[in-house]
Amino acid sequence: MRINKMLINSLKTALKPIKNDIDAYLKYYDNKIYQQWYFRFGKKIAEFKDIHKGESCFIIGNGPSLNNMDLSPLKNYHTFGLNKIYLMFDKVDLNLSYHVAVNPLVIEQSVSEFEALQCPSFLSYIPARTSIRPLDHIYYILTGGSYKFSSNPLEIICEGHTVTYVAMQIAFYMGFSKVFLIGVDHNFIAKGQPNEQQILQGEDPNHFAPNYFCNQQWHLPDLEASELSYHLAKFHYNRANRQIYDATVNGKLKIFTKISYEEALSLYSPKL
Numbered sequence: 001m002r003i004n005k006m007l008i009n010s011l012k013t014a015l016k017p018i019k020n021d022i023d024a025y026l027k028y029y030d031n032k033i034y035q036q037w038y039f040r041f042g043k044k045i046a047e048f049k050d051i052h053k054g055e056s057c058f059i060i061g062n063g064p065s066l067n068n069m070d071l072s073p074l075k076n077y078h079t080f081g082l083n084k085i086y087l088m089f090d091k092v093d094l095n096l097s098y099h100v101a102v103n104p105l106v107i108e109q110s111v112s113e114f115e116a117l118q119c120p121s122f123l124s125y126i127p128a129r130t131s132i133r134p135l136d137h138i139y140y141i142l143t144g145g146s147y148k149f150s151s152n153p154l155e156i157i158c159e160g161h162t163v164t165y166v167a168m169q170i171a172f173y174m175g176f177s178k179v180f181l182i183g184v185d186h187n188f189i190a191k192g193q194p195n196e197q198q199i200l201q202g203e204d205p206n207h208f209a210p211n212y213f214c215n216q217q218w219h220l221p222d223l224e225a226s227e228l229s230y231h232l233a234k235f236h237y238n239r240a241n242r243q244i245y246d247a248t249v250n251g252k253l254k255i256f257t258k259i260s261y262e263e264a265l266s267l268y269s270p271k272l
Contacts, residue, residue, distance in 0.1 A: 034142060034156065037125050041140045045153050048120075052078060053175030056268040057097070058247075059167045060085060063185030065249040066208040069261055076270035078176070080167045086113045087209040097271075098122065100167045102143050102159050105197070105217050107131065114138070122170055124159075141166075149232040160229030161195070161222040168233045168244065179237070179244045180264040183208065186223060186253035194222035230255045 057078035060066070062085065071088070075095035081088075083106045088094065096119045101107055104127035107114070111131050114121055115138070123132055125140040132138055143166065145156035150169050157169055164184055171179050188206045192198055200218050203210035234255055237244050246256040247264040259267075 033126065037140060037142045038154070041125070041134075042154050045139055045141065048153075048170075048174050050173075050175035052171075054177050055175070055271075056178035056180065057171055057176045058180045058182060058264070059164060059171065059184075060094070061164060061181065061183030061185065061248065062207045062212065063183045063187070063248065063251070064206070064208050065185050065251065066183040068249050069182065073265055077265075077268075078271050080171065081119075082163045082167060084110060084113070084207070084209070084212055086110070086117070087212060098167075098170070100163055100170065102127075102141075102163050102166050103219060105219060109216060122153075122166075141170075147228075147232075149236045151236065158229070160232070161225040162229060165226065165229040165233060168237075172236065172240075172242070177242045178268060179242075180259075180267075181244065181246045181251075181253075181256065182248050182261060182264075184246065184248045184253055185251050186226075186248075187251075188221050188223070190220050192220045194220055194225065196220045227253075227255060 055078060057080060058074060059080045060082060062083055066088070071092045071094060075093050078097045079094060080098045080100055081094060081096040083101050083103065085096070085099065099117055099119055099121040101110070101114065102124035107123060107127045108131065114123065114132055115135060117137060120137050120139055122139045122141050124143045128140060141153050141157055143157045143159045145158060148158050150157045151172050153170060153173050157166055159166055168179060190206070197217060197219050200213040200216060202214065204212040204214050207213065230253065234244060244256045245259050245264060246253055247259050247261045249261065
């Protein structure tokens with residue numbers, strides 16, 4: 001009897017990931033776009049489940065505070081680069097682990113750069129499918145849906161008004177237990193309504209590179225809505241005994257535990 005119970009428990013543990021994937025599929029079985037994405041790209045995403053269990057990572061935002069930091073040590077750590085992080089490559093060798101972009105304007109403006117990345121790049125499926133080729137390093141994710149924190153990217157991932165939130169959800173799926181934010185300044189100079197599409201005239205004061213959105217279309221940030229997303233991320237990480245730290249230099253975000261960049265570097269060992 002004891003052996004049978006042990007066998008049953010072992011089977012439950014082994015089959016749980018499969019059950020979660022089936023549940024995700026059945027949840028959206030009547031969504032044609034989801035069906036198309038799931039059967040073509042879902043299995044590829046599932047390969048990342050818990051591959052970094054118990055490890056730590058940096059999520060690198062795109063704020064101008066990055067210009068006041070020595071980013072060279074990051075090449076030895078697990079990192080997520082966001083959106084147009086490639087504009088930093090001529091200044092420092094980041095040796096990115098992963099890349100994430102979901103905004104349709106960013107994707108449209110960065111086709112050749114995203115296709116040339118040397119790391120796995122997670123891109124929103126709907127805006128990317130017609131412009132970004134399905135190369136080996138391209139991983140389409142389906143974004144949109146209800147406002148929530150998704151621990152399984154085989155479901156529709158909530159964008160939460162900031163690509164940083166999407167990266168947090170992917171990092172959670174990968175099993176990272178500590179996430180350190182840098183470059184998440186949470187401070188923008190802009191006139192207009194949240195999410196409004198505009199042309200940014202002249203140099204970009206809101207990102208680490210003056211040419212980031214210089215004379216290009218961009219969407220104004222929605223800081224209030226993104227804060228709601230960050231609260232959701234904090235809740236889910238804490239509930240799973242994980243932690244998000246904010247190591248941004250002079251950042252305005254007040255949701256996560258603040259630590260210095262130097263302290264963040266010292267809190268875990270470099271990647272193997």
